[in-house]
Amino acid sequence: MAEKETQKVQSEKVGLGSEIGQLLKNNVRDYMMYIALVVIMIYFNIQTHGGFLTARNITNLINQAGYVAVLAIGMTIILILVQIDLSVGFVAGFCGAIAAILMTQYGMSEWLAIPIVMLLGLAIGAYQGAIVTKLGVPAFVTTLAGMFIFRGLLSLSLQKTGTIIIPNKGFNALSNGCIPDIVDGNVHVLTIIIGIVAVAFVIFSQIKTRVNKQKYHFKVVSTPIFVLGLVFVSAIIMTIIGLLASYNGIPWTAVIVGVILMIYSYILNKTKLGRYIYGIGGNAQAAELSGVNVKKVKMFAFCSMGLLAAVAGILFTSRLQSATPTAGTAFEMDAIASSYIGGVAVTGGIGKVTNTIIGTLVIMSLTNGMNLMNVDISYQYVVKGIIFIIAVAFDVRSRRAK
Numbered sequence: 001m002a003e004k005e006t007q008k009v010q011s012e013k014v015g016l017g018s019e020i021g022q023l024l025k026n027n028v029r030d031y032m033m034y035i036a037l038v039v040i041m042i043y044f045n046i047q048t049h050g051g052f053l054t055a056r057n058i059t060n061l062i063n064q065a066g067y068v069a070v071l072a073i074g075m076t077i078i079l080i081l082v083q084i085d086l087s088v089g090f091v092a093g094f095c096g097a098i099a100a101i102l103m104t105q106y107g108m109s110e111w112l113a114i115p116i117v118m119l120l121g122l123a124i125g126a127y128q129g130a131i132v133t134k135l136g137v138p139a140f141v142t143t144l145a146g147m148f149i150f151r152g153l154l155s156l157s158l159q160k161t162g163t164i165i166i167p168n169k170g171f172n173a174l175s176n177g178c179i180p181d182i183v184d185g186n187v188h189v190l191t192i193i194i195g196i197v198a199v200a201f202v203i204f205s206q207i208k209t210r211v212n213k214q215k216y217h218f219k220v221v222s223t224p225i226f227v228l229g230l231v232f233v234s235a236i237i238m239t240i241i242g243l244l245a246s247y248n249g250i251p252w253t254a255v256i257v258g259v260i261l262m263i264y265s266y267i268l269n270k271t272k273l274g275r276y277i278y279g280i281g282g283n284a285q286a287a288e289l290s291g292v293n294v295k296k297v298k299m300f301a302f303c304s305m306g307l308l309a310a311v312a313g314i315l316f317t318s319r320l321q322s323a324t325p326t327a328g329t330a331f332e333m334d335a336i337a338s339s340y341i342g343g344v345a346v347t348g349g350i351g352k353v354t355n356t357i358i359g360t361l362v363i364m365s366l367t368n369g370m371n372l373m374n375v376d377i378s379y380q381y382v383v384k385g386i387i388f389i390i391a392v393a394f395d396v397r398s399r400r401a402k
Helices: 002-026 028-047 055-080 088-104 110-133 139-157 169-173 189-215 223-245 252-270 272-282 284-289 294-320 331-341 353-372 377-401
Strands: none
Touching (some): 055 088, 055 223, 055 294, 055 353, 088 139, 088 331, 189 223, 252 272, 252 294, 272 284, 272 294, 284 294, 331 377
16 A cells, blocks of 8 residues: 555656656746746855845845836847837936926926926837838838937937936836835835735736636646746745834836836736737738728837837936936837847747746846946946847747747
8 A cells, every 4th residue: 555655746746757858848938938947046146145035136126127027028029020120218318308397497397397298209209100011111210210310319319408407206206216105113014015915916817817728728837836936936925024014115117117117017918909919920921801990009019119218218317317418329129139038939920028028127137236346347238248149049049949
């Protein structure tokens, strides 16, 4: 009897190990970015003698990554459609400068200036989208021209004043402040509550998805693997929440990025527009023959990108508490790299905004960790370039293998 029980346990262990191995093999592209992020964080934590994974630095990392994450979400849709937007960096810088001018020179409230700047970004996106869809000018050429134009407009807008220091506390709190607590104490109680709610939501949504798949006889992982995954994700969430709760709580940047992420994740996964975006990215001609208005979908993507560039400019300007003539430099590169590292296919038609956020964290963790180690900026660019090409090469090879 005991021998049979032992054989059963060994069989389950072999089966479980085999399933994990097969799961990793079949989803290696999706899991690799998570593995890379964990390895990067552990490495920098060791090199900085525990300085990387502190509550203060995690808060700084979130605030530093905010504007890149917002840009990368918009860029993901652009890249899925096999388009490109090279202007987003200086569009963000220009919009941030306009926000600073409205608040300092015209005495406008930040809560009025922010919507105006967002409308400006939307108009810029519509202008570039119209050139691409109506005039037929390739997106690369249109947005490269836009890069020059908005770099010039940024310089012109700050030509007389130079760097503008922003005194508005509400505006500056967007990328430097945290959500208020409901009680006074050493631990941020509201952050803990939000963490518990987030874990409950993840568990509920994953169980619902699993039940729906089983209902329609789709293949799902075994119950032990499913439970193990939920425990792992919940542990990660609560670890981060615990760190933030021991400091100042959840940064407003995380709230803003989280809301944008949920909106765009819903659009891509739950709406006809999302299906059209993936369809056009996969085969634009087939999508058009199926009755999809390709031009309208592309126009949406560029309008969306302009709007998010304005939000990114607001977050970056808020982070610095000032508008500078150099704002926006190489922002587009970080956004594009984040999207590709997050799994967007170079051929289009494939990508998730949730994975793009992981790609952003990979890029910004590299920057943050190397800054803590006082690595020269020149070497930082070299390292990020190497990581970028490895990620894209791995993506191409893994998709060919399938």
